[in-house]
Amino acid sequence: MDSNDVEFVNEEDEERVSSTTEPATVLITSNDEDTPPAVVADISTEDSKETLTHRGSASRGKVFSKDGDRPSTLKMIFGGRRVNRQSRMVDHDQRTLESAHGYQSVDDIDVTVSDHQKLENYVVYTVQTKTTRGDPFDRMYYTVRRRYKDFLWLREKLEEAFPAHLLPPMPEKLSMQRWTHFTPSFMIARQNGLNKFLQRIASHPVISFNEIFYQFLTTPDHELPDLGMDTAGLFSRMNTSLRTSLSAMMLRNPSAEFANTSDYVDKLRQQLEEVRKVEQTIADENAEMLSAMKLLSMALQDWLKVDNDVSDTLTAVTHCLDKQIQALEGSLAGIDPTVLQPLKEYYLYTDSVKQVLKRRDAVQMDYEMFVDDLRKKEEELDAARTTGQQDKITALETRVRDLSQQVDRKSDLVDIANADLKAEFDRWHSYKRMDMKEIFTEIADRQISYHQQCRDAFRETIEKLERGRGEET
Structure with a gap:
């Protein structure tokens, strides 16, 4: 595939893809009006950018090349390695997006919240990680201790990096109905919830490759505060939260599909609580x-x-x-x-x-x-x-x-x-x-x-x- 086959958003994107051998990500917008847009594909920039592997639902597994049919208009949207909230660059390599849009999980990170310990007026949780992923992990085993607020920080950072991805929920900070704070039952329940939270992230084919998640699993306990856990962005987050809360009411053309999803989860919530x-x-x-x-x-x-x-x-x-x-x-x-x-x-x-x-x-x-x-x-x-x-x-x-x-x-x-x-x-x-x-x-x-x-x-x-x-x- 030559560069004329791809419509780049800007010259910076074109220059980056022309000069790198890393896989990049493109957006497929089908010319067929009956085919949904926004199908993600992977383009290999090796071999003079000749191969585009279509990962979308319409033609899963089909390979487009400069010699083959190309029934779609291609737009370069993002590419590269590091997460960037503005340009929506996605970690980390071709495997992540291929798995994500094949709805598959990854299993090369085994993380467990194995224990908890009460220290004065807070609890620390032991997080053990075994991984065969390689880079950026420099060894197979890690053991760190984290507080509940550290898990909250992780989720906030992942939410900022992946605003359109569904993050698993955190266990509640307090349960006023059944437990008093720091009772054995409450701490065990929270440990189990945090364990499930990390395991779902570790199995995610995109989010698990995030740099913040890697830092959370591997940074020594005494260095973790240096990662930026402060309240400087509090008002920014409040403003963003208010903006997102108002957005649905201000949309001129709300999505019927996602509106139905919202109605579904409302009903699901009621039924789950009843059960x-x-x-x-x-x-x-x-x-x-x-x-x-x-x-x-x-x-x-x-x-x-x-x-x-x-x-x-x-x-x-x-x-x-x-x-x-x-x-x-x-x-x-x-x-x-x-x-x-x-x-x-x-x-x-x-x-x-x-x-x-x-x-x-x-x-x-x-x-x-x-x-x-x-x-x-x-x-x-x-x-x-x-x-x-x-x-x-x-x-x-x-x-x-x-x-x-x-x-x-x-x-x-x-x-x-x-x-x-x-x-x-x-x-x-x-x-x-x-x-x-x-x-x-x-x-x-x-x-x-x-x-x-x-x-x-x-x-x-x-x-x-x-x-x-x-x-x-």
């Missing part, structure tokens, strides 16, 4: 039954001490009850991390979805503002031509030309945000289907195991009682 509450109620009732069963066991043992006439029967029944207690304890022991916490995570995920939709709307609102400015300047230019004001005409022509380029650029960014977000939602729905199967399979397995143990305990007790009856006769 979680019911599961919690069942767990609480089972915990009360467990307490009652223990009291009954103690009462039977006390009876056994004073009545030898029914000692064999009481011993068998008490043994049966103790086995039921043991079975119920086992069933309740893992209900929180395997059922309730995963349901809570998806409940919090709905907030993440709403936020990323707002950020996408902000990108579109930015585009629409430039379209409005362009339209106004074109009207002013038409008026100036009518009156023959040459100086004003020259200035307005320059301004209209600049705005036209900006509008094209903003339009491309909207297309990229749409493509990123659609890919993210496909990944999220895929994860959700798998996780929900695991959650409800876990519920079923626990119920089956519990009732099987109870059945076996009853059968054993009946056999003992029948043998005793036979011996008496």
